[in-house]
Amino acid sequence: MEVSEDSKFRSRKGGQTIYFCCPHCKSKFDSDPAKFG
Numbered sequence: 001m002e003v004s005e006d007s008k009f010r011s012r013k014g015g016q017t018i019y020f021c022c023p024h025c026k027s028k029f030d031s032d033p034a035k036f037g
Contacts (some may be wrong), residue, residue, distance in 0.1 A: 009021070011029055
């Protein structure tokens with residue numbers, strides 16, 4: 001899935017900004033970022 005950099009759902013990991021399609025996906029990532037590589 002492609003997500004625009006305009007998305008308001010974002011997190012930072014390893015100096016990179018990660019963009020999400022919805023708050024649920026952001027929350028899932030934020031709870032265990034190491035799981036996503």
